[in-house]
Amino acid sequence: MDQLRALRYFATVAEAGSFSGAAKQFDVPASSVSRRVSDLEAYLGAQLIHRTTRTVQLTEVGLQYLTQIKPLLSALKQSDDAVRAYQTEPQGMLKISSMVGFGERVLIPLLDEFNQTYENIRLDVELSDAVTRVDKDDVDIAIRGGFAPDQRVVAIKLMDNEFIPAASSAYLAEHGVPQSTRQLSRHRGLFFKTPTGPTHWYTELDGQWQDVSGDKILVSNNGRWLIRQAEAGKGIVMLPHWVLAESFARGTLVPLKFPEPLSITQNQPMGVYLIYQKLRYHIPKVKALVDFLSARLRQV
Amino acid sequence: MDQLRALRYFATVAEAGSFSGAAKQFDVPASSVSRRVSDLEAYLGAQLIHRTTRTVQLTEVGLQYLTQIKPLLSALKQSDDAVRAYQTEPQGMLKISSMVGFGERVLIPLLDEFNQTYENIRLDVELSDAVTRVDKDDVDIAIRGGFAPDQRVVAIKLMDNEFIPAASSAYLAEHGVPQSTRQLSRHRGLFFKTPTGPTHWYTELDGQWQDVSGDKILVSNNGRWLIRQAEAGKGIVMLPHWVLAESFARGTLVPLKFPEPLSITQNQPMGVYLIYQKLRYHIPKVKALVDFLSARLRQV
DNA sequence: AAAGTTTATTGTCTTTAAAGCAATAATGAG
């Protein structure tokens, strides 16, 4: 028995004071209403409504029961509506996890702006280079550098994440400007460390990828420190262009150019990916941020 | 969609953390649970549970929804149980309507006793000789003198209600003891008035019913007054035996005997009837009183 | 007092929804 339907019929019969009247409201035959209410009575083992062909009257239990279930029916409706509203209006707690460097330099300024537009969305931002999994770690949106995401999440490439080499003019003056990636291995290196270990300098020579990493003067997962050391002429640093952009603008670092390809990976082109769960039904708060960031950053 | 069932499935899946686990509890295939929850999600337009083949996790809305509906489910169960308990244990307000005379003399003493046995039943007793209708006037039990009840109520004959004539010794000494009903019409009469009018004295003479009512000295619907007047020697009174029993015991009145039948009606034998509604499901409070009164009073 | 009308119910058939079952896909453990 669909008790909920029976309850709705019963309540309407009680209000309308008639089975046929209730039937009209639901647009079903009166016999259906009659049967459903009878089912309910059988289920409860009590007569809720005393009826003649002409009058319909609640029994004492009927009235008691009606009084109790009416608030339940409306509460259920409210809960249903709340879920639907949740889908409509962006709101709730939005948990974001981002790589530290990107988070500090790019994401946080954008989130300040985002916050002003969507005041009902509260943010929980964690900056970490650890591999958070969007499906396990209770995170709505993750931003990670790397390449291919896995199959059960949606990944949007926000921007290129190509690591480019740079050094200070002073360093280059002292150690010489390398003309080929082949010469890099003789240089001093300031290495960025990812959760899977220090990055390497890979280059493609004669159709073969090979490691041309320099001396490991310094290894750190803190991009700012690496940059300060590079600016101090300690060595060559290899970081994403958006990390170095500021130093290039100030002239404290200069990019190194090579005829050969140079990268920190031998495989796919690097990128900054926005990752979120593949949900069948869009969650507005997630959609809001995805759309927002895409509009600002996305590159095809 | 049977939303209630879907809700129960959903809540159990959330608690068990697994579809198959929930399915076991309901003893249905896991596919059913899966489908019902999916139906619910489609109905709400939101994903409530994020699932892989290995883990089941509530979404934010899912948790919100669960928190809201769980109290509703248990409240509904409570209401259902309350109705069933109501059927099981006699309780509630029991409305009784009784003829005045019977109420005062017979019913009320019995109800005092009844009250001690069933403390959860609260009584609402109205004494009136008006024709209350058990199906319209919101009365659970009615006690009426008369004969056949109508077809949609249950009537139990509690006791005989034969009206018998009586007078005081003083009256009889002064006016003579009537030897035949034929002589009654020359006597002074104290008449009980029913809602349909004053009673008459009918007798059967030579196979014919005829009216042998005496002079209407006094007409009243108040039996006590009639008795007081009769005891004062004002005339002959005709009342049910259970009304006169006390006066007979004290010797203030004596019954009159006749060879011919004497009655206040030409039809069926009179009786005191207990009347209640024909309900499909027994209401314990009603059954309790019916059984109680029957045990004390019922005559076959 | 009798006919007529409205209303709830019941019987039977049709339609719809849920259960059951086997097979598939995918995820985490050993």
Add this chain to the structure above:
DNA sequence: CTCATTATTGCTTTAAAGACAATAAACTTT
């Protein structure tokens, strides 16, 4: 990498609700 567990999907069976006509009861009206 293999294996076992788990959710899902396609298909069939079973149960429940809807539709519709017919019946019975209870007021109203003539």
